[in-house]
Amino acid sequence: MGITLINLAYLVASVLFILGLKGLTHPRTAVRGNSLGALAMLLAVLATLLDQRILSFEYILIGVVVGSLIGVAFAAKIPMTSMPELVAIFNGFGGVASVLVAGAALIEVQGPSHQFTVSTAASGLIGTVTFWGSLVAFFKLMEVLKRLIQFPGQQFFNGLLTLVCIGLGGWLVLEPGQMDAFWIMVCVASLLGVMLVVPIGGADMPVVIAFLNSCSGLAAAATGFVLDNNVLIIAGSLVGASGLILTQIMCKAMNRSLGNVFFGGGGATPAASGASDDEVYAGKIKSTSADEVAMLFDTARRVVIVPGYGMAVAQAQHAVRDLADLLEQRGIEVEYGIHPVAGRMPGHMNVLLAEAEISYDKLVEMDRINATFQQTDVALVIGANDVVNPLAREDNSGPIAGMPILDVDKSRTVVVIKRSLSPGFAGIPNPLFAADNSLMFFGSAKEAVLDLVTAVKES
Amino acid sequence: MEMFVAALTVFVLAVFIGFEIITKIPPTLHTPLMSGSNAISGVTLVGALLSAGSSEDPTLATYLGLSALVFATINAVGGFMVTHRMLSMFKRRD
Numbered sequence: 001m002g003i004t005l006i007n008l009a010y011l012v013a014s015v016l017f018i019l020g021l022k023g024l025t026h027p028r029t030a031v032r033g034n035s036l037g038a039l040a041m042l043l044a045v046l047a048t049l050l051d052q053r054i055l056s057f058e059y060i061l062i063g064v065v066v067g068s069l070i071g072v073a074f075a076a077k078i079p080m081t082s083m084p085e086l087v088a089i090f091n092g093f094g095g096v097a098s099v100l101v102a103g104a105a106l107i108e109v110q111g112p113s114h115q116f117t118v119s120t121a122a123s124g125l126i127g128t129v130t131f132w133g134s135l136v137a138f139f140k141l142m143e144v145l146k147r148l149i150q151f152p153g154q155q156f157f158n159g160l161l162t163l164v165c166i167g168l169g170g171w172l173v174l175e176p177g178q179m180d181a182f183w184i185m186v187c188v189a190s191l192l193g194v195m196l197v198v199p200i201g202g203a204d205m206p207v208v209i210a211f212l213n214s215c216s217g218l219a220a221a222a223t224g225f226v227l228d229n230n231v232l233i234i235a236g237s238l239v240g241a242s243g244l245i246l247t248q249i250m251c252k253a254m255n256r257s258l259g260n261v262f263f264g265g266g267g268a269t270p271a272a273s274g275a276s277d278d279e280v281y282a283g284k285i286k287s288t289s290a291d292e293v294a295m296l297f298d299t300a301r302r303v304v305i306v307p308g309y310g311m312a313v314a315q316a317q318h319a320v321r322d323l324a325d326l327l328e329q330r331g332i333e334v335e336y337g338i339h340p341v342a343g344r345m346p347g348h349m350n351v352l353l354a355e356a357e358i359s360y361d362k363l364v365e366m367d368r369i370n371a372t373f374q375q376t377d378v379a380l381v382i383g384a385n386d387v388v389n390p391l392a393r394e395d396n397s398g399p400i401a402g403m404p405i406l407d408v409d410k411s412r413t414v415v416v417i418k419r420s421l422s423p424g425f426a427g428i429p430n431p432l433f434a435a436d437n438s439l440m441f442f443g444s445a446k447e448a449v450l451d452l453v454t455a456v457k458e459s
Numbered sequence: 460m461e462m463f464v465a466a467l468t469v470f471v472l473a474v475f476i477g478f479e480i481i482t483k484i485p486p487t488l489h490t491p492l493m494s495g496s497n498a499i500s501g502v503t504l505v506g507a508l509l510s511a512g513s514s515e516d517p518t519l520a521t522y523l524g525l526s527a528l529v530f531a532t533i534n535a536v537g538g539f540m541v542t543h544r545m546l547s548m549f550k551r552r553d
Contacts, residue, residue, distance in 0.1 A: 014473075017499055017502075018476060018480065020495075020499075021477075021480050021484075021492075021495075021496070022480055024484050024488050024491065024492055024495065025480070025483045025484050025485070025488075026485070027485075027487065027488060027546075027549040027551070028551075030488055030491065030546045030549065031543065031546045033495075034491070034539060034543055034546055037495060037498065037499055037539060038498070038543075040499075041498070041499070041501065041502065041504070041535050041539070044505050045504055045505065045508065048504075048505045048508045048509065049508065051508075053509055053512075054508065054509065054512035054513065055512060055513065055514055055515050056512050056513075056515045059512065059517065059521055059524070059525045059528075060508055060511050063507070063511055063524075063528030063529050063532060064528065064532050066529050066532075067528060067529040067531065067532025067533045067536065068532055068533075068536045070529070070532075070533045070537070071533040071534070071535070071538075072536060072537065072540060074533065074541070075536070075537040075540035075541035076540070076544075078541060080545070083490055083494070083545075086494070086537075086541060087490075087494050087497055090494070090497045090498075090533070090534050090537060090538055091497060091500075093501075093531070093533050094497060094501060094503065094530075094531070096527075096530050097501070097504075097507060097527045097528075097530040097531040097534065098503050098527075100507070100510075100523045100524070100526050100527035100530070101503055101506035101507050101510060101523075101524070103523050104510035104519075104521075104523035104527065105506070105510065105520075107518070107519055107520040107523070108510070108513060108520050113462075113463075114463075115460075115462065115463040115466070209493070210493070213493055213496065213497060213500075216497065216500045217496065217499075217500045219500075219503075220500045220502055220503050221470060223503055223506050224466070224470075225463075225466055225470075226506075227506050227509070228462060228466060229505060229506065230466070230469050231505060232502055232506060233466060233469050233470050234469060234470075234473040235499050235500065235502040236500060236502065237470050237473035237474045238476070238477040238480075238496065239477075239496040239497070239499050239500040240474065240477070241473075241474050241476075241477025241481055242477060242481045242492060242493075243493075243496065245478065245481045246481075246489060246492070249486075249489075338486070338487075340486060345489075345490055345493065346486070346490060346492075346493060347486055347487060347488060347489025347490035347491070347492070347493075348490050350486070350487040351490045351491070351545055354545075354548040354549045354550070355548050357548075357552070359550065359551050359552040360487055360549045360550065360551055361551055365485070365486045365487070
């Protein structure tokens with residue numbers, strides 16, 4: 001009876017996890033969805049505590065208390081700009097937890113089946129790579145680790161490490177008593193995890209953390225196979241699927257393949273050919289002032305704000321919201337056009353704008369906002385560059401060729417707030433800045449927007 | 460082998476459900492989705508509890524279980540909390 005009851009509780013928990021994710025399909029139901037997920041976790045934990053295999057609660061109590069305290073400390077303090085770092089390190093924790101559980105199960109098992117050994121090896125490999133890869137990603141996002149470490153034959157070396165891991169895993173399957181095989185594999189996989197992520201540049205980190213997110217789920221699912229535990233398998237595969245979809249979306253938004261991110265070598269390289277800055281910009285840049293932009297707003301009916309990460313770095317979100325409020329008071333329709341890679345992780349920009357109390361229905365995704373630029377009087381680009389570069393549509397050979405962009409150049413006037421004409425991550429000039437309908441408003445995002453607020457108030 | 464096929468069935472069906480649901484989540488909520496799904500992957504907690512509590516005299520497995528428990532709890536508690544913090548900022552103003 002005991003086991004049946006526990007498994008039924010796991011079934012309820014699995015259903016709640018699924019319903020919880022379903023809640024995330026709309027901002028209105030999302031908070032409730034997240035609470036359902038937390039409830040599912042609580043239920044799974046309580047059901048497990050009824051298991052007769054648990055003889056002592058001493059270490060459980062210590063583990064849960066210590067883990068909760070650290071978790072709360074992380075969650076309560078972290079600023080929204082650092083969310084990518086937090087998700088990266090949490091991915092890693094999920095991965096290492098799976099490895100340790102698989103390792104403990106290997107010690108305790110008697111007469112293991114093939115399913116047990118194969119999934120133990122899989123959990124050890126995926127979990128370890130996730131842990132070390134996430135740790136490197138974390139330090140890259142913190143900008144502690146800035147250098148890209150690349151050497152000739154790196155891919156060959158990584159391939160070799162993978163083969164060694166698989167070989168050690170095979171040894172474990174053939175001789176389940178060989179616990180050493182498991183721990184040696186964990187050591188080799190650690191090196192592999194580090195080596196896979198060190199050559200990847202900061203601009204590609206959104207793809208990397210989405211991918212590692214998927215891996216942490218798969219590691220949990222593999223641990224589910226180790227323990228024959230359905231709630232682990234279900235929850236793990238949900239997370240695996242989620243991470244994989246986000247990885248795909250990010251790759252598409254950056255016009256890269258996953259293979260290119262991991263093995264392409266350090267992110268986008270500047271185009272060897274292509275027009276130089278001078279050819280694109282000389283004599284064509286029109287610089288503007290706050291008063292002039294305020295005059296543009298006077299006759300505008302629709303304004304689209306396009307924020308880039310430069311806006312978030314300058315902490316200009318609140319100033320932007322004040323400007324938008326002011327424009328709306330004058331009867332102007334204001335929306336925000338959000339490119340998928342506008343922040344440092346999928347959906348990051350939306351969180352940063354939501355934090356500045358900007359209504360979520362004003363945050364419009366790329367495909368929908370692109371259909372409206374032709375009816376837009378002013379597109380206000382703040383701290384974004386590559387994601388509004390029309391070369392992506394026109395030039396077939398450049399580093400951003402084919403990347404989906406926000407078509408701000410189709411609006412009547414484009415105002416670009418930017419410190420200088422310096423290039424973005426792609427390292428190429430942006431013809432948008434020199435276009436006939438573009439005005440450059442040079443300055444730091446926050447001061448420029450505050451100047452605009454003052455100018456609009458006075459006009 | 461029977462058990463394995465049953466587990467594999469559950470796995471494959473869950474992946475399909477995952478794909479169906481996640482593709483419907485709007486880009487606006489992709490960051491909370493990542494931190495929330497991260498918290499869900501803390502479900503390894505279940506396995507960690509079994510190892511950490513499996514004997515009264517602590518063995519190597521107990522200590523491995525204990526460390527797994529700490530990591531998984533950070534993941535679950537921290538993940539759900541930070542997701543809640545983020546999601547409560549998404550408001551509609553009329």
